[in-house]
Amino acid sequence: MNSSGMKFAFVVWLMWAFSVLVTGGIVTRHTNIKCEIHDQSFAEVKVCRLKVLGRGIIGANVHLHILSLPIKTTLINFSVFKKMSGYHPFLFNITADLCHYMKHPNPSNVFFYFYRALTPYINVNHTCPINYFSKQHDVILKDFVLDDKMFSIVPAPVGSYMFLIKLIANGALRATIYSYLDINVDKP
Structure with a gap:
């Protein structure tokens, strides 16, 4: 990591440490989730909703049924937006080759x-390629609960956020998932 990257990481860590000291810890919660299919012949949304699992516990559920196989390449674009009079890019915008990542x-x-x-x-x-129909090749996220400890590694100041996840398969954008969450918004 170069000098400017280390300075940026240090500044982000300081912001996070300050927000934890001021607020007394991190409290997170899902607020909404939306799924959008860009190619109806590729996949369909079976489930895309939040579910109350208990008092104050909200789980995210997504089930994308894959209709078009084989899948030879899969890229995931993951970006974070912070709400400040609209959603604006914040901290991460990463594209990962999921096929490569699963192997390495x-x-x-x-x-x-x-x-x-x-x-x-x-x-x-x-790993890829995915080349036969089976329920195991659908993308299923079940009862994903935000754990406050998740944000001890990836710092984020108090506020509302949107995680934008783009699924790119075989070279084309196939689906986008919008996941909304709050960090310490309701804390006094």
């Missing part, structure tokens, strides 16, 4: 931390 996970890549947080809740755990 890299803990020094930011995508590693986001994928690791989803691992217990998602069925995406195999």
Whole structure:
């Protein structure tokens, strides 16, 4: 990491540490989720909703039924937006080759931390190519609950955020998932 990158990382860490000291910890919650299919012949949305799992516990659920196989390449574009009179880019905009990542996970890549947080809740755990119809090749995220500890590694100040996830398969944008969350918004 070069000098300017280290300075940026240090400044972000200081912002996070200050927000934790001021607010007394991190409290997160899902507020909304939307799924958009760009190519109806590629996939369909079976489920895209939040579900109350208990008092104050909200789980995200997504089920994308894949209609068009084989899938030879898959890219995931993951970006974070912060709400400030509209949503504006914030901190991350990463594109990861999921096929390569599944063969060679890299803990020094930011995508590693986001994928690791989803691992217990998602069925995406195999490499490419995906070339036969089976329910295991649908993309299923079940009861994903935000854990306040997730943001101890990836700092974020108090506010409302949108995670924008674009699924690019076989060279074309196929689906976009918009996940909205709050960090310490309701804390006094």
